[in-house]
Amino acid sequence: MKHQSLEDFLADLETKGFKLGDEAIGFIYFGRKYTEASDIIIQVAIEVTLKVQQRFDSSFYMSVLEELVRTKYKSRGTMLKHFKDKGIKM
Template identity: 55%
Template sequence: MKTKELPLDDFLLDLRRKGFKFADDVIGFIYFGKQYTGACDSIIKAAIEITLKTQKEFDGSFYISILESLKQNNVHSRHQAFEYAEKIGLITK
């Protein structure tokens, strides 16, 4: 997925066009996670992607857990987020 140049709003619209239709409460939860962790859009988008890749649907508690973990491990980019997810065994290349 091309995500780095899209703001979060556009990223969510792009996911919708690709068939991921999030209910309003899920969208609200995504923004809650952003505010709760203070993460930048690139980390939020990476957390959403990792959540969807590993859970096959949006799982709010998994998403928050990933965000907190990325924040605690000083992850600052999408690339670092995916490297971290691979390192802890969530995804494979």
């Protein structure tokens, strides 16, 4: 499966009803630059944040993002399993 660009992923979220404000989007791009994470890692961090917090929480997002960067997992499924194995309900 081909991965979407971050821009396409954010556009898809909006079509599904998840409207992220300019501040949240700016923070997402800040996190990408700060961690040098790939788009798939950024997307999973956003997905986990929205599923767990029911909103975009910038500090939670950053914690998830940094943990994903540290794990060095490559696939979305493995990244999501990592959090489920830690007992995080999604």
